[in-house]
Amino acid sequence: MNGLDASFRLARADFELIADLTIPARGVTALFGPSGSGKTTLLRCLAGLEPEARGHLQLDGEVWQDDTRSVFVAPHRRALGFVFQDTRLFPHLNVRANLDYGRRRAHPIDTRHIQQERFEHIVELLGLSGLLERYPAQLSGGEQQRTAIGRALLTQPRLLLMDEPLAALDAARKRDILPYLDELRRALDIPVVYVTHAIDEVSRLADHLVLIESGQVQASGDLMPLLSRLEYPLAHGEGAMTLIEARIAGHDDAYHLSDLAFAGGSLTVSRQPGEIGDRVRVAVHARDVSIALAPTSQSSILNVLPATVAEISQEDPARVTLRLRLLRPGRKGAADAGSEEDVFLLARITRKSCERLELAPGREVYAQVKSVALVG
Amino acid sequence: MQDLDLTPLWLTLELAAVTTVILLLLGTPLAWWLARTRSRLKTPIEAVIALPLVLPPTVLGFYLLIGLGPDGIVGGPWRAMTGGALAVTFPGLVIGSVLYSLPFVVQPLQNTFETIGNPLLEAAATLRAGPLDRFFTVVLPLARGGFITGATLGFAHTVGEFGVVLMIGGNVPGKTQVISIAIYDHVEALEYAQAHLLSAGLLAFSFVVLFLVYTLNRRWRPALGR
Numbered sequence: 001m002n003g004l005d006a007s008f009r010l011a012r013a014d015f016e017l018i019a020d021l022t023i024p025a026r027g028v029t030a031l032f033g034p035s036g037s038g039k040t041t042l043l044r045c046l047a048g049l050e051p052e053a054r055g056h057l058q059l060d061g062e063v064w065q066d067d068t069r070s071v072f073v074a075p076h077r078r079a080l081g082f083v084f085q086d087t088r089l090f091p092h093l094n095v096r097a098n099l100d101y102g103r104r105r106a107h108p109i110d111t112r113h114i115q116q117e118r119f120e121h122i123v124e125l126l127g128l129s130g131l132l133e134r135y136p137a138q139l140s141g142g143e144q145q146r147t148a149i150g151r152a153l154l155t156q157p158r159l160l161l162m163d164e165p166l167a168a169l170d171a172a173r174k175r176d177i178l179p180y181l182d183e184l185r186r187a188l189d190i191p192v193v194y195v196t197h198a199i200d201e202v203s204r205l206a207d208h209l210v211l212i213e214s215g216q217v218q219a220s221g222d223l224m225p226l227l228s229r230l231e232y233p234l235a236h237g238e239g240a241m242t243l244i245e246a247r248i249a250g251h252d253d254a255y256h257l258s259d260l261a262f263a264g265g266s267l268t269v270s271r272q273p274g275e276i277g278d279r280v281r282v283a284v285h286a287r288d289v290s291i292a293l294a295p296t297s298q299s300s301i302l303n304v305l306p307a308t309v310a311e312i313s314q315e316d317p318a319r320v321t322l323r324l325r326l327l328r329p330g331r332k333g334a335a336d337a338g339s340e341e342d343v344f345l346l347a348r349i350t351r352k353s354c355e356r357l358e359l360a361p362g363r364e365v366y367a368q369v370k371s372v373a374l375v376g
Numbered sequence: 377m378q379d380l381d382l383t384p385l386w387l388t389l390e391l392a393a394v395t396t397v398i399l400l401l402l403g404t405p406l407a408w409w410l411a412r413t414r415s416r417l418k419t420p421i422e423a424v425i426a427l428p429l430v431l432p433p434t435v436l437g438f439y440l441l442i443g444l445g446p447d448g449i450v451g452g453p454w455r456a457m458t459g460g461a462l463a464v465t466f467p468g469l470v471i472g473s474v475l476y477s478l479p480f481v482v483q484p485l486q487n488t489f490e491t492i493g494n495p496l497l498e499a500a501a502t503l504r505a506g507p508l509d510r511f512f513t514v515v516l517p518l519a520r521g522g523f524i525t526g527a528t529l530g531f532a533h534t535v536g537e538f539g540v541v542l543m544i545g546g547n548v549p550g551k552t553q554v555i556s557i558a559i560y561d562h563v564e565a566l567e568y569a570q571a572h573l574l575s576a577g578l579l580a581f582s583f584v585v586l587f588l589v590y591t592l593n594r595r596w597r598p599a600l601g602r
């Protein structure tokens with residue numbers, strides 16, 4: 001089977017990890033959860049760095065651990081790359097030697113030409129060319145982390161594991177390095193497992209999501225549908241939002257706006273820098289979506305999307321959160337049975353409005369989107 | 377004034393050099409094991425290694441004399457194999473010096489290995505380096521300061537040793553008479569001039585060695601970026 005398939009049990013004095021995990025062969029899977037929930041431990045289990053963990057692990061059908069058959073492949077024999085939160089660059093080696101450390105060991109017999117080409121490609125991708133002769137102590141936090149990512153990638157891993165690579169960086173450094181990660185996400189065709197507790201990194205980088213709480217996998221699946229599932233904590237709280245993957249459909253230079261097209265309709269947003277056809281990812285926060293029963297032209301809100309109420313859940317005594325399934329253009333509500341490609345929005349409204357508008361699952365409504373944020 | 381016999385000086389340096397090499401070869405794996413193990417034996421073994429720090433050298437020397445003697449647990453088999461004795465010989469002195477200076481090499485190495493810790497080794501493992509590879513490419517270069525300190529202390533401590541050699545070495549000129557004992561003999565014989573020369577020489581030598589080591593240690597550190 002393709003992708004990664006794992007199951008681990010690990011008992012510690014203060015916590016127990018019990019995790020079953022399936023990760024697709026392509027794309028970034030975010031392991032998301034609060035601090036101390038076991039995300040990093042689970043990642044270390046995948047790398048074989050927690051020898052006490054029991055269970056099994058296979059990648060693309062190759063078994064790395066299976067305790068029923070006493071199989072345990074040592075970490076240094078696994079074709080994986082690991083990016084640590086604290087970078088762990090070798091302080092006695094300069095950037096070039098750090099980058100070469102894994103490359104030489106993983107692929108000792110490559111021709112000089114191939115080595116050189118790959119080296120230069122990674123150096124360029126991560127913007128390291130001016131740093132090669134420096135030592136880790138002479139680098140900024142962001143530069144160190146880019147070096148660590150390059151060092152892991154140069155082993156040409158079949159699985160890339162990243163443990164909160166941005167957590168130790170301040171906001172400015174984080175902004176510096178995010179574009180590199182975004183670029184990486186598009187360039188890599190291996191599974192990437194990315195541990196984080198920052199939702200902005202998830203929304204920008206992830207394709208799949210694994211929610212972890214108290215050492216257990218709560219839910220896993222494609223990121224976008226999961227974000228709107230009311231049974232999980234992500235859909236609640238002030239930061240609740242959904243993501244829409246769209247393409248730039250056109251620019252309106254007169255009003256300085258851009259049109260974005262996606263499976264569930266279109267959105268008008270402020271002028272985007274990209275070309276027509278470029279893929280963009282936008283976030284719609286639950287607090288920025290309000291509900292109307294009829295389409296109205298007498299409003300300042302440009303983005304009004306027809307939808308049906310899928311689910312309602314009480315947020316607090318005053319407010320409710322609605323899960324809305326957008327009606328796709330050309331199809332009408334009742335006939336729209338629901339499918340994989342449905343696009344969902346969350347709307348946070350008062351309980352009073354909810355009752356006044358007599359909202360209930362199945363009801364057709366118009367979602368008024370007050371603001372849309374570009375995430376990547 | 378009698379001519380100054382420099383044989384004890386060369387003998388001392390030879391003893392210290394041989395002892396230091398053996399200590400590094402034995403002490404490195406021992407310190408590595410102590411730094412990494414979670415075995416219950418760790419603490420008792422640490423205590424045994426530290427014994428020469430607190431015991432009077434004569435106690436260690438006394439037991440060594442018995443152990444290395446013709447009927448001792450080491451001296452007996454040695455005589456059976458080689459036909460010779462161990463006590464009152466150069467090899468006997470080396471064995472005594474290794475035991476006596478062991479903590480001075482093992483403790484700095486163990487501290488350094490513990491400081492390097494697991495994180496960099498894990499990183500090296502995820503970069504395909506096997507255990508020995510990790511030791512030689514990560515631990516050894518980063519432990520350079522610990523090796524310099526351990527080797528210097530082991531060497532200097534052997535040079536300055538008196539009680540143990542007095543007990544097991546006898547005082548055979550050219551064979552087991554090291555510099556500290558030669559000085560003692562000169563003082564006993566009221567040959568203060570020779571005692572002065574040897575003492576001042578040892579003092580100057582020790583100072584120069586330590587000064588060089590500290591200088592080198594300081595100069596290398598910035599290259600590590602720490």
